[in-house]
Amino acid sequence: MAWFFLILGGIFEVGWALGLKYSEGFTNIPVLIPTLALLILSFWCFAKTLVILPVSTAYAVFTGLGAFGTAIVGMTLLGDPVSVTKVILVLVLIGCIIGLKLLSNETETESGE
Secondary structure, eight states, X not given: OHHHHHHHHXXXXXXXXXXXXXXXXXXXXXXXXXXXXXXXXXXXXXXXXXXXXXXXXXXXXXXXXXXXXXXXXXXXXSOOOOOHHHHHHHHHHHHHHXXXXXXXXXXXXXXXX
């Protein structure tokens, strides 16, 4: 269950990062309110994972998923520049995240949920 919350937190991180773009320096209140809600949800999910996962693995995956998701959304939906190098680096990033998951040796227990 910890990995579920970690992935969910990473998805929420993408949401609040994009919300910051459209909050116009925290002046666009209709955008700011859901952005802050996503930020709180993101960190709540991340905190839940730290009951089971080591902070080094969890934080690297959490921020990596946020960076990966934000880069993909930016390139596909927001017109951010796309280059072969950028795509390769984003793929390397997701490969490292998957590698951290595969190498992690924690065991989830009922008490940690």
